[in-house]
Amino acid sequence: MTIRVLAKVITFPDKLEETKALLMSLIEATRQENGCLRYELWQNQEKPTEFSFVEEWADQAALDAHFQTPHFLDALQKTEKLLMSSPEIVLYQLIK
Amino acid sequence: MTIRVLAKVITFPDKLEETKALLMSLIEATRQENGCLRYELWQNQEKPTEFSFVEEWADQAALDAHFQTPHFLDALQKTEKLLMSSPEIVLYQLIK
Numbered sequence: 261m262t263i264r265v266l267a268k269v270i271t272f273p274d275k276l277e278e279t280k281a282l283l284m285s286l287i288e289a290t291r292q293e294n295g296c297l298r299y300e301l302w303q304n305q306e307k308p309t310e311f312s313f314v315e316e317w318a319d320q321a322a323l324d325a326h327f328q329t330p331h332f333l334d335a336l337q338k339t340e341k342l343l344m345s346s347p348e349i350v351l352y353q354l355i356k
Numbered sequence: 357m358t359i360r361v362l363a364k365v366i367t368f369p370d371k372l373e374e375t376k377a378l379l380m381s382l383i384e385a386t387r388q389e390n391g392c393l394r395y396e397l398w399q400n401q402e403k404p405t406e407f408s409f410v411e412e413w414a415d416q417a418a419l420d421a422h423f424q425t426p427h428f429l430d431a432l433q434k435t436e437k438l439l440m441s442s443p444e445i446v447l448y449q450l451i452k
Contacts, residue, residue, distance in 0.1 A: 264398050266362065266408065269383065280451065281397065302360050302448035314410060331436050348394050352398035352408065355376065 295322025
């Protein structure tokens with residue numbers, strides 16, 4: 261059973277473009293990782309300061325490895341001062 | 357540009373199985389609708405009372421039509437007494 265993830269971030273309004281660019285910079289490197297089956301960046305239409313990554317990983321090991329990659333750790337550290345709250349990362353399983 | 361949707365519902369603990377069955381009953385009928393590109397039911401691993409539909413629709417018209425279908429309206433009415441809060445339906449656009 262693969263692991264699905266919704267990772268929500270809310271940026272300060274005046275940091276929106278900077279945050280968006282930083283989140284986008286994560287995508288290519290992440291999609292190359294072992295076990296990364298889906299990694300999409302969505303933006304809330306009504307509240308553009310809210311972004312959600314919609315992800316699917318082959319297993320927990322692949323997700324754990326992702327959290328230790330240089331590009332993820334770098335982005336996590338850089339977004340710290342851009343976000344209104346820490347990222348909300350929730351793991352799901354597919355029901356149907 | 358297609359429309360992506362995250363629709364989150366949180367059920368009362370003692371209504372979990374009933375809610376899960378009701379949400380699952382929506383899936384086949386919804387996937388047959390015009391413009392329905394993706395319609396998945398996810399369950400929060402840590403908090404099993406929380407479900408999220410992860411959806412993609414061809415356009416706003418397809419999504420609006422979905423909200424008027426008998427199966428959606430029926431499920432909405434039946435879940436009313438099963439959920440701790442009204443469903444949180446958020447529209448997104450894909451950034452990348």
